[in-house]
Amino acid sequence: MSKHLFQVGVGSGGIVVLDLLARDEQFARVTLVEPDVYKPNNVHRHLFSASAVGRLKVELAAEWLTQLRPDLRVDVLACDLTDASRRDAIREAVATCDVGVCAVDNEAAKFHFDHLMRQHGKPWTLGEVLSGGIGGWVHAFSPDGPCYGCLASHLKREGPTDTPAAPPPDYANPGGPIAETTIPANKASIAAIAGLHAMRTLDLLAGPPEFSSLLLTLARVLGVFDEPYRTHRLRVAKSLSCLVCSAVPVSATGEELDVALDQVLTRLAHE
Template sequence: MAHLFQVGVGSGGIVVLDLLARDPRVTRVTLVDPDVYKPHNVHRHLFPASAVGRAKVELAAEWLRERRPELVIETLPVDLMSPAYQADIVRAVAACDVAVCAADNEAAKYHFDQLMRAHRKPWALGEVLSGGIGGWVHRFISDGPCYGCVASYLQRSAPGDPAAPAPDYANPGGAVQETTVPASKASIDAIASLHALVTLGLLDQSGDDSAASPEPTGPAEQRLQASTGQAGSEADFTSLLFTLKRVPGVFDDAFRPYKFRVARSTSCLVCSPSAVPTPAGEDLDAALDQALARLGDV
């Protein structure tokens, strides 16, 4: 019996949630999202136009109850980083078995990572690239690299779309630009489905230390080659890039997976051997500021 903690139930988050909540092992769900459903959300969301003006977490809870009436659901229509609600959020995190981050800003992702690391919870993050040309799914375990390690490494090493606004992790120090080339719902759903599958894999592996990804020992092992049938387990990557379109100069082929295995960074303020202990409360915000500044200087 598993407790899922999820932040974000937007156009991608609701697809991940719908797929995960259909798994009979999931018996409890905690949802965090401060947003209200707006008219421009309708064409890429599962909720109807008649739901405009209502809190997304309440709509998501109704969606789940219609399909799994026995689910225990807690909704927190609040900002993940709101100091006034940290006690409720920490309580839910401490009780969960696996977590999903479907937030769309860097500060929330770092905060989410710190919460998960403090309570040693596995979690997954999905990101759709501009225009829906592909997307990322990242998996995190308690003894693996933190979000800062992964974001910093991929910022330097991974392919992306140079003609469009960078993914969130490429601009951590400033305001995140709106995507000017929106992804289609089909593209969002494709990456969200991968996000759900990776999360279910984490649930399968929870409590099994032998399932954790081995950390690479050198640069040659950090980036795995495009998958072409070579042997490997479901847990042999930290980040999965899946292309959905062929884009000259960016992606040679559509529908091609690339796996990246990322090590902990020796300079990481969060998880390097000399890092300070994982903070809580106000110290969490200070560590978040430091992490954002460090990544911005890379």
């Protein structure tokens, strides 16, 4: 049966996931959402050449797919996922897709993506490369399983039983004030996590995930990872006290959803 992939984000990691998934012939249609322009600093970590600088990433990605798979239907939305003016087009794409891929590092977009997918009963995956390329997460979600809010809350609470005097830097927060958490990941580490992201997406097409998240360490970092190239599986249960799914019914309207997302992000920021 022909499959429809809905993907948000075609940056350095997203384009690798997209390239790998588009090569699988079970996909007959791809819908891409990405507002950004290809910049000079993108070149050394992306698939496109320097001559493409200044063009929309989503248009470059569509051309790449057309050359790779002339038979593939590719629809593009050069906008932000939360763009109210494109809400109907985005929801139509979500309603008709078989699986979603989130390849963005914006928290508001992740929560919004989660709500869209759950509203339409669609499975989806999320890949996250840790700052500096020291490792990365790949998360898989099913419509009736834990939402991104359940996972985010769980990871926020997770930690050692004895609080250290000086907590290790938060490498999952590249916008943080600590210098070592702002180091860009190299192309090899991005591709490693993107490959796992593609694999988990294909697995999700076959049925609900056996576990919520997979962590792959790529470097030994004192106080963070004891050794490189280790995998860790995380199973997160659906939380009845989740800030997201306990507060926002799946049947919420677009306006109610936007207000609820703002409230959730504000509450998370102050915890």
